[in-house]
Amino acid sequence: MDKEAIIQSLRELAQYLELDGENPFKIRSYLKSAEILEHIQEPIETLIESGTLRNLEGIGEAIEKKILAWYHDEPVPALEKVKSKYPSSLLELFSVQSLGAKRIRSLFDNLQITNLDDLYKACLEGKVSTVTGFNKKIENKIIESIDLLKQWKGQFLLSHGYDVAKKMIEKLKNIIDRDNIYIAGSLRRYEETIRNINLLLLTEDKETIKQNLHALFPEINKENIKSFVSLKCFDIPVLINFTSNDDFGTQFVWNTGSKHFVDLLIQHCEQKNLCLSQQGLLNPNGIPINCNTEENFFELIGLPYLSPELRNIYDDMDFVYKNADNLVKMEDIQGIVHCHTLYSDGRNSISELAEYCIHRGFRYIVICDHSQSAGYANGLSIEDIKKQHEEIEKLNSIYKPFQILKGIECDIKSDGSLDYPNEILDAFDVVIGSIHTKLDMDKTTATQRLLKSIKNPHLDILGHISGRLLLSRKDYPLEMDTLLKACSEHNVSIEINANPQRLDIDWKNIYKSKKYNIKYTISVDAHNIEGIEDAIYGVYIARKGILKSTDILNCKNVEDFKNWFKKKI
Ligand SMILES: [Zn+2]
Ligand SMILES: [Zn+2]
Helix, strand or coil: CCHHHHHHHHHHHHHHHHHCCCCHHHHHHHHHHHHHHHHCCCCHHHHHHCCCHHHCCCCCHHHHHHHHHHHCCCCCHHHHHHHCCCCHHHHHHHHCCCCCHHHHHHHHHHHCCCCHHHHHHHHHCCCHHHCCCCCHHHHHHHHHHHHHHHHHCCCEEHHHHHHHHHHHHHHHCCCCCHHHEEEEHHHHCCCCEECCEEEEEECCCHHHHHHHHHHHCCCCCHHHCCCEEEEEECCEEEEEEEECHHHHHHHHHHHHCCHHHHHHHHHHHHHCCCEEECCEEECCCCCECCCCCHHHHHHHHCCCCCCHHHCCCCCCHHHHHHHHHHCCCHHHCCEEEEECCCCCCCCCCHHHHHHHHHHCCCCEEEEEEECCCCHHHCCCCHHHHHHHHHHHHHHHHHHCCCEEEEEEEEEECCCCCECCCHHHHCCCCEEEEECCCCCCCCHHHHHHHHHHHHHCCCCCEECCCCCCECCCECCCCCCHHHHHHHHHHCCCEEEEECCCCCCECCHHHHHHHHHHCCCEEEEEEECCHHHHHHHHHHHHHHHHCCCCHHHEHHHCCHHHHHHHHHHHC
8 A cells, every 4th residue: 555545544433433432542643643644754655664653743553553564565454344333435424514423323223324325315304304313404404515515526626736737747658758748727727626637648658658658557448548538636637738839828728728718718719710620720621720838829810818727708808918927926925924833733833944044035924723612723822822922932042134023823713703812913914714613603603703803903814714624624604895895994804715725716716806905814823733735726816816016914024014013903
């Protein structure tokens, strides 16, 4: 088994044991080990061969033994035992909101429910609400949640898509030069979620490459290698298309999409007496027109070049074209905002995060751990804040001119108030306010809760406004226009949360907000060093929303960034 499969097995074991009512500490230790493995830098082979697996904090003898067994493709008795008691399809139920292990077990025992379809049917028949511990409200929530799961089926997070694409490219490098492998499709357009990975291979010898592909991926049926190849990599469908130099520009545009954008191009070409199709670009006499770059393609059809992430549906395409050249870029980002540390639920220390930012050329970092009510994430007590601020001051004298700013991700409580008294909030350079609890709100409740926090002069940035977790939790309903207007009036910056699970605020709302002149902050919501690199996703979301660097607070230098917040009180 490889590392991913071992991590998966650890999580699976934890779920089975939870169903079985096993000791919660034991369950947590498996989940913790999975998390540790997920974040180690060294290849698992090295750790196993050098016998240092158990040196990792949290991996004891029993877990090490299991990992070794999985690594050598041997069965793990503890897993086999619980697996024999419950059908594997029962684990699907963990993805349903409002269902934990106890409820799943109860559905299994009382209604013999073993999979999502059974559960959906039983809910529709009103059987679930008759089981002790359930009621009509929960039953309806389950139906709603399964409907969403159906809607999300076959979709993947953008970051997962990039991880898998990188692995595919590593493999493909065995048969084709890296420079001739191009990522196209929704990944290249930085869509929040993707359905497949679209790769374009540039070659003058398609037949040889196709044969080599078959050798590389024996699962591809040789007979089926036609104009493109499709296969699966880590569950994601991968489409591989081929192009030669003459036609590269057209094919890159065609394979990048979006479908809507390409349809617009087809119409545009028709007006110019050109024909655009999957076969390429043809002149009025049906003769192929060569174009070897995308820029060349756009020039030929008489349109300005448009970056892939902007090939969306916009109601005002002229506005998009007019601003397309001046949008925010990764190089414009001067400070990294919203980093969790070991003080709350982060995995790295302040100094580790700061040193990484220095190494990456950023000028400042804003540390934002969770606030005191966030018991679920080890939120900071007033005592912890004092300690953290002392540490930051000490580190600042070492790292200058780089600066570590004192921030907090302060819970917005259910009544809309912030989670510390004013004199404590005064001690921070930056206060991000976010909702983490009591998420089940109607539109008025959610809007009023956020509105109250926006009106609080201590709030600097509104964090992950909609509360959505892509492909796992729906956003709560909001009167978005009211909130955008209020943020503008009260000088509250809106966070573009770049964590690939969130990408919140939705870029379509950013685009709609242009009349309010809102200042945004691209924040990483990082829980470890790697999370800092998520900033790139935030930049692309901002670009989709047609934002320039002047619209983004952390494109400012540290003094101007800090002063912007001071000005508001
Ligand atoms: Zn948060
Ligand atoms: Zn956070």
